[in-house]
Amino acid sequence: MELDEMKQAWRELGERVERSGALARQVQVELKLDKTRSALRRWLWLPATEFAFGLVMLWIAGFFLAKNFAVVGSAPGGAIPSVLLLLLAMATIGVSIRQFALVGGIDFTLPVVAIQRRLSAARALRIRMSQCDLLFGLPLWPVFLVFALQCAGGYANYRALDPAWLVWNALFGLALAVALVFVARRYGGRLSRSPVLGKLAEEIAGRGLVTAMGHLDELARFERE
Amino acid sequence: MRGKPDQQRFEALLGEHLGIVFKVAGVYARGREDRDDLAQEICAQCWRSFAGFDERRAKFSTWMYRVALNVAISHARRRKRDIAGQCEVLETRHLETIGADTPEQDDERLIALRAFIAELDDLNRALILLYLEERPYAEIADVLGLSETNVATKIGRIKQKLRNRMLGTEPGIMGA
Numbered sequence: 001m002e003l004d005e006m007k008q009a010w011r012e013l014g015e016r017v018e019r020s021g022a023l024a025r026q027v028q029v030e031l032k033l034d035k036t037r038s039a040l041r042r043w044l045w046l047p048a049t050e051f052a053f054g055l056v057m058l059w060i061a062g063f064f065l066a067k068n069f070a071v072v073g074s075a076p077g078g079a080i081p082s083v084l085l086l087l088l089a090m091a092t093i094g095v096s097i098r099q100f101a102l103v104g105g106i107d108f109t110l111p112v113v114a115i116q117r118r119l120s121a122a123r124a125l126r127i128r129m130s131q132c133d134l135l136f137g138l139p140l141w142p143v144f145l146v147f148a149l150q151c152a153g154g155y156a157n158y159r160a161l162d163p164a165w166l167v168w169n170a171l172f173g174l175a176l177a178v179a180l181v182f183v184a185r186r187y188g189g190r191l192s193r194s195p196v197l198g199k200l201a202e203e204i205a206g207r208g209l210v211t212a213m214g215h216l217d218e219l220a221r222f223e224r225e
Numbered sequence: 226m227r228g229k230p231d232q233q234r235f236e237a238l239l240g241e242h243l244g245i246v247f248k249v250a251g252v253y254a255r256g257r258e259d260r261d262d263l264a265q266e267i268c269a270q271c272w273r274s275f276a277g278f279d280e281r282r283a284k285f286s287t288w289m290y291r292v293a294l295n296v297a298i299s300h301a302r303r304r305k306r307d308i309a310g311q312c313e314v315l316e317t318r319h320l321e322t323i324g325a326d327t328p329e330q331d332d333e334r335l336i337a338l339r340a341f342i343a344e345l346d347d348l349n350r351a352l353i354l355l356y357l358e359e360r361p362y363a364e365i366a367d368v369l370g371l372s373e374t375n376v377a378t379k380i381g382r383i384k385q386k387l388r389n390r391m392l393g394t395e396p397g398i399m400g401a
Contacts, residue, residue, distance in 0.1 A: 003356070003384045006341065009334040010357035017247045108295040109274045109288055111370025112351055115295045119302075215302065222348045223371060 046126070047099035054092035060151070061085040068155040078158040081147035084140065095129050117219050124212040130203045134180065138173035142166040180204055235275050238285050239268060245289050246271075252342060252354050253297035255304070263300050267293045283367075290360075290368045294351045301347050341387065349383065356380055 061082045065072070072079045102122035108115060146166065149157045181204055184191075188201035202208045239246075246267050247260075254260035271292050278288055342350060348369075355365040362380075366373045 003353075003380075003387055005334065006338050007357055007359065009338040013251075013335065013338070014244060014248065014358075017244050017251070107274065107277065108270050108292045109277055110291065110295075112291065112294050112298065112348070112368060113370035116298055116348075119299055218346065218348065223375070 044100070044104055047096040047103070050092055050129070051096035051100075054089045054096060057085055057089035058093065061089060061147075064147075064151060071155050075156070075158075078150065078155050081143045081150065081158065084143055085147055088136070088140075095125065099125055099129075113219055113223055117216065120212050120215040120219065124209055124216065127203050127206075127209045127212060131206065131209070134204060135177045138177040138180075139170050141173050142169040181206075231275070235272060239271065242286055242289050245286060245293055248358070249290070249293040249297050249354065252350055253301045253347070259304070263297060266300060267296045270296045287364055287368060290355065294354075294368065298347045298351065345383075349379070352376065352379055353383065 064082045065079065065086065068079075099122060102118050102125065106115065106118060142161075143166075146158050146161060149160050153160070184201040184205035188198070188205050188207065191197040191201040199208075246264050250260045250263040250267060254263045271289060274292055278285070342353060345353060351369060352365065355368060360368075362373045362376045365371075366376045369376070371379075
């Protein structure tokens with residue numbers, strides 16, 4: 001059958017749809033227009049939370065550094081945790097703003113290729129963000145602990161913990177992150193029965209990123225060829 | 226905040242073009258329940274975007290195709306992610322929902338049409354849907370964001386692949 005002949009078959013299907021008035025009524029009855037706006041907000045709550053978290057981190061680390069500015073010169077090692085936190089906060093804010101830019105202003109009335117590219121790019125960014133949270137968060141947890149101790153007991157408290165203990169814990173965090181990636185890649189399929197664990201494993205393993213990047217490639221090919 | 230006249234105008238336009246919603250939903254949904262969910266999602270997104278609709282810039286149908294296809298492709302991709310790993314190949318179930326609420330039996334052409342669309346990827350499915358709807362190439366290009374030449378080339382290529390498949394020299398047309 002030729003593609004043009006298929007148009008006839010398609011027309012017949014179209015006529016069936018037209019005759020199927022029950023469906024139309026069902027949709028119109030169920031369409032509660034005033035309640036639809038909230039759905040879009042679901043897209044934005046995660047970057048919004050990250051943005052707020054980044055701001056709080058920025059404020060705490062910035063405030064701490066400003067408060068102890070006079071002693072930083074004499075003991076610069078003590079500023080490492082707050083500077084790291086400051087950098088993380090800035091990165092978090094930057095990425096969440098990028099996510100807002102990609103998804104927040106999304107206009108579904110724009111051409112399909114453009115919108116799908118933005119959605120795939122936003123998804124790729126979201127997955128990278130989740131991976132970075134995990135892969136940096138685990139090895140850096142001793143740094144956060146030191147910062148918490150400094151906030152509670154003063155700038156000099158960074159000496160309260162044995163440096164060797166901190167290094168071992170950072171290495172343990174790193175090993176745990178690597179192990180999680182391994183488990184997600186090796187056993188991710190088994191976890192897919194649970195929607196939450198399956199999605200988490202997919203993101204840690206990087207499969208979600210591969211899919212999102214695959215969609216971007218597919219769009220580029222579709223546009224080019 | 227939009228008022229009652231806006232909503233009434235939207236509902237009237239939606240009523241006139243509801244066929245688009247169901248055809249797009251039928252092409253991308255898996256099963257009746259999924260189709261109805263997708264149809265709802267498309268209608269809801271159309272309403273959300275309706276404030277930006279300018280009839281001097283585009284016909285309502287063109288505008289609606291854009292919204293519907295964007296929502297449907299996003300829905301299809303999201304669902305693929307959700308079922309990833311469940312090892313269920315559902316591609317051939319596509320289109321079973323279009324016209325499935327009427328008692329008519331499918332003839333060979335409809336079966337072939339269903340099989341044909343089921344083989345296409347999300348983007349080519351949008352292209353062929355608009356082609357089958359007999360939209361001009363300029364409108365297809367406008368909805369998808371491609372050049373007219375690109376649209377013509379793609380359709381020509383799909384036709385050729387389909388012809389080759391009928392002759393038994395082409396296994397499938399997935400990527401087209």
